[in-house]
Amino acid sequence: xxxxxxxxxxxxxxxxxxxxxxxxxxxxxxxxxxxxxxxxxxxxxxxxxxxxxxxxxxxxxxxxxxxxxxxxxxxxxxxxxxxxxxxxxxxxxxxxxxxxxxxxxxxxxxxxxxxxxxxxxxxxxxxxxxxxxxxxxxxxxxxxxxxxxxxxxxxxxxxxxxxxxxxxxxxxxxxxxxxxxxxxxxxxxxxxxxxxxxxxxxxxxxxxxxxxxxxxxxxxxxxxxxxxxxxxxxxxxxxxxxxxxxxxxxxxxxxxxxxxxxxxxxxxxxxxxxxxxxxxxxxxxxxxxxxxxxxxxxxxxxxxxxxxxxxxxxxxxxxxxxxxxxxxxxxxxxxxxxx
Amino acid sequence: xxxxxxxxxxxxxxxxxxxxxxxxxxxxxxxxxxxxxxxxxxxxxxxxxxxxxxxxxxxxxxxxxxxxxxxxxxxxxxxxxxxxxxxxxxxxxxxxxxxxxxxxxxxxxxxxxxxxxxxxxxxxxxxxxxxxxxxxxxxxxxxxxxxxxxxxxxxxxxxxxxxxxxxxxxxxxxxxxxxxxxxxxxxxxxxxxxxxxxxxxxxxxxxxxxxxxxxxxxxxxxxxxxxxxxxxxxxxxxxxxxxxxxxxxxxxxxxxxxxxxxxxxxxxxxxxxxxxxxxxxxxxxxxxxxxxxxxxxxxxxxxxxxxxxxxxxxxxxxxxxxxxxxxxxxxxxxxxxxx
DNA sequence: CGTTCGTACTATAACGTTTTAGCGGTATCC
DNA sequence: GGATACCGCTAAAACGTTATAGTACGAACG
Numbered sequence: 001x002x003x004x005x006x007x008x009x010x011x012x013x014x015x016x017x018x019x020x021x022x023x024x025x026x027x028x029x030x031x032x033x034x035x036x037x038x039x040x041x042x043x044x045x046x047x048x049x050x051x052x053x054x055x056x057x058x059x060x061x062x063x064x065x066x067x068x069x070x071x072x073x074x075x076x077x078x079x080x081x082x083x084x085x086x087x088x089x090x091x092x093x094x095x096x097x098x099x100x101x102x103x104x105x106x107x108x109x110x111x112x113x114x115x116x117x118x119x120x121x122x123x124x125x126x127x128x129x130x131x132x133x134x135x136x137x138x139x140x141x142x143x144x145x146x147x148x149x150x151x152x153x154x155x156x157x158x159x160x161x162x163x164x165x166x167x168x169x170x171x172x173x174x175x176x177x178x179x180x181x182x183x184x185x186x187x188x189x190x191x192x193x194x195x196x197x198x199x200x201x202x203x204x205x206x207x208x209x210x211x212x213x214x215x216x217x218x219x220x221x222x223x224x225x226x227x228x229x230x231x232x233x234x235x236x237x238x239x240x241x242x243x244x245x246x247x248x249x250x251x252x253x254x255x256x257x258x259x260x261x262x263x264x265x266x267x268x269x270x271x272x273x274x275x276x277x278x279x280x281x282x283x284x285x286x287x288x289x290x291x292x293x294x295x296x297x298x299x300x301x302x303x304x305x306x307x308x309x310x311x312x313x314x315x316x317x318x319x320x321x322x323x324x325x326x327x328x329x330x331x332x333x334x335x336x337x338x339x
Numbered sequence: 340x341x342x343x344x345x346x347x348x349x350x351x352x353x354x355x356x357x358x359x360x361x362x363x364x365x366x367x368x369x370x371x372x373x374x375x376x377x378x379x380x381x382x383x384x385x386x387x388x389x390x391x392x393x394x395x396x397x398x399x400x401x402x403x404x405x406x407x408x409x410x411x412x413x414x415x416x417x418x419x420x421x422x423x424x425x426x427x428x429x430x431x432x433x434x435x436x437x438x439x440x441x442x443x444x445x446x447x448x449x450x451x452x453x454x455x456x457x458x459x460x461x462x463x464x465x466x467x468x469x470x471x472x473x474x475x476x477x478x479x480x481x482x483x484x485x486x487x488x489x490x491x492x493x494x495x496x497x498x499x500x501x502x503x504x505x506x507x508x509x510x511x512x513x514x515x516x517x518x519x520x521x522x523x524x525x526x527x528x529x530x531x532x533x534x535x536x537x538x539x540x541x542x543x544x545x546x547x548x549x550x551x552x553x554x555x556x557x558x559x560x561x562x563x564x565x566x567x568x569x570x571x572x573x574x575x576x577x578x579x580x581x582x583x584x585x586x587x588x589x590x591x592x593x594x595x596x597x598x599x600x601x602x603x604x605x606x607x608x609x610x611x612x613x614x615x616x617x618x619x620x621x622x623x624x625x626x627x628x629x630x631x632x633x634x635x636x637x638x639x640x641x642x643x644x645x646x647x648x649x650x651x652x653x654x655x656x657x658x659x660x661x662x663x664x665x666x667x668x669x670x671x672x673x674x675x676x677x678x
Numbered sequence: 679c680g681t682t683c684g685t686a687c688t689a690t691a692a693c694g695t696t697t698t699a700g701c702g703g704t705a706t707c708c
Numbered sequence: 709g710g711a712t713a714c715c716g717c718t719a720a721a722a723c724g725t726t727a728t729a730g731t732a733c734g735a736a737c738g
Contacts, residue, residue, distance in 0.1 A: 052457070058394045059394045075416075075419050080415075081414045084413050084414035096454065100426065115435065264628065284623045
């Protein structure tokens with residue numbers, strides 16, 4: 001069950017494969033193929049439902065019309081929704097998406113890059129892990145367009161699309177202060193990557209601006225690779241250890257989810273016993289009672305920017321880096337209003 | 340920045356590309372290449388970090404080591420989690436995944452099949468839409484292994500991995516009856532595909548078995564393409580129109596989520612005012628207060644089965660169809676206990 | 679009338695791999 | 709001593725494209 005090839009069309013039209021290729025690639029004018037022949041070829045191609053073999057084309061041209069999408073965890077709501085947007089947008093340009101999850105593990109990420117590289121993807125959208133800068137620079141050096149997302153390497157020039165993490169965290173913390181909460185903790189990750197640093201900094205600066213002195217005991221950093229129980233145990237331990245604590249800011253959506261679960265299992269009432277704000281929106285936050293205040297990322301915008309930058313680079317590479325920082329929305333809900 | 344090719348290795352080793360290919364494909368013994376040469380080639384390949392060009396290989400062999408994953412909506416928790424499992428499992432066999440979302444739209448699904456076909460994926464995992472049987476049969480006819488998931492076409496032989504929808508719905512409904520609820524509604528989709536039919540049948544039969552006469556006014560079918568507000572409006576309208584209603588079974592996870600939102604915005608108390616059970620588990624159901632009883636799908640098992648069947652078919656196609664029906668777990672939570 | 683030019687195509691090579699057929703040489707057989 | 713078999717390897721073709729160089733033909737030019 002072989003597919004239709006350019007040769008089949010050539011045979012039927014009584015011309016050479018070269019001519020068929022020219023016509024089908026819109027080079028009829030340029031290559032001075034007569035309208036007559038041109039139309040005949042078009043018609044036959046249509047009738048036979050000819051679809052170019054992307055492998056052969058890729059082998060010859062070096063372009064596969066495929067982009068690699070590397071995320072932290074495709075099962076996570078944030079990345080899955082983004083994957084959908086990327087799929088949609090890429091499709092508009094005729095590109096398909098190969099995806100992979102790093103689990104925030106640098107070795108896994110390197111493996112993914114390797115595989116995608118020898119699968120000849122044309123460009124990459126990457127949520128980088130720690131220490132992935134060397135590999136990324138190497139790919140860039142090889143002329144492969146890359147757009148980073150969610151985070152980037154401050155010392156390394158690159159295209160990226162991120163959100164204003166600092167301001168998001170600042171606004172969230174400020175909001176808690178304005179609502180009358182004063183002993184405000186943050187639960188974040190052990191990651192020292194820029195996005196988490198910025199969030200922590202935003203939290204710290206907002207407290208300082210409110211005249212609240214920093215208290216290291218109110219900052220809890222958790223590793224990525226705990227399981228559900230591990231997260232819950234750690235969070236509960238942390239929350240109960242901090243006397244007088246009256247609000248907590250969770251720095252990622254999954255921390256927020258575990259956080260809610262933990263607080264509930266402690267029997268505390270969200271809002272009055274403890275104010276809660278989380279980074280990232282999620283159906284859960286909207287539906288929880290009380291609903292959870294959050295800093296929402298503009299997912300569609302992020303995805304659109306990622307793909308449009310990548311496509312621009314694929315078509316006409318430039319030397320200047322496109323760096324987009326999108327604003328965040330603070331969505332205020334009851335979880336932070338009942339002090 | 341060309342990659343290392345088999346020719347580079349051949350040159351360095353002073354042998355022909357053929358020999359290199361034999362050795363690197365493990366055919367050294369079979370093709371009687373001497374250990375000496377064999378080892379030399381291995382060493383050079385290792386040193387140069389040779390990675391075969393998958394395009395060239397694919398062009399020659401017709402195998403791309405890529406599988407196409409067609410789901411309803413990759414942004415949906417159920418499908419995203421599944422995509423992760425499929426990614427993991429496929430990786431074990433050296434396969435990568437190209438994905439696409441149908442939005443339950445047959446035309447989109449056809450488009451996806453088309454694209455994946457001329458991208459030469461080796462096999463498919465498909466959540467079929469209505470009327471996709473013709474296209475699937477055609478692909479099967481072309482010798483492409485396909486495993487269906489979530490649903491299948493009863494009149495068409497195919498491999499599939501599904502869950503026991505009938506029994507799941509039956510058990511869920513029976514549970515509501517046992518808890519003392521008696522006027523039990525179901526909110527399902529307009530889809531007349533087998534998985535939804537089975538769920539509806541399970542619901543009906545469980546009621547019948549309990550001596551409760553069917554009441555068409557308690558069955559609500561909603562189309563897939565509403566927006567959030569549309570779903571909420573419809574559900575609210577339905578729930579308030581049914582006098583005496585004391586429990587409701589939502590037949591998919593997204594319906595369950597909208598359902599909770601709707602019930603809450605009506606000001607009803609889940610559990611006492613109205614018992615709730617949903618199909619599919621979700622973080623939301625676990626974290627909601629009260630937590631929502633649900634019929635959970637064994638995601639990892641589904642994914643593992645899908646990939647393992649597909650791989651078996653890729654390696655040694657058989658004529659008999661592998662059809663797996665996995666059992667479901669009823670996870671009982673407070674939303675269905677307070678009558 | 680020989681040269682140049684333009685038109686409308688085509689032959690051929692190349693991309694990197696795998697596969698088939700085969701080659702030159704030595705050893706074995708009857 | 710001629711056929712046969714094995715050994716260790718290689719030449720060449722093929723997969724389906726695209727890009728480069730070129731060709732055959734007629735017209736225009738000087």
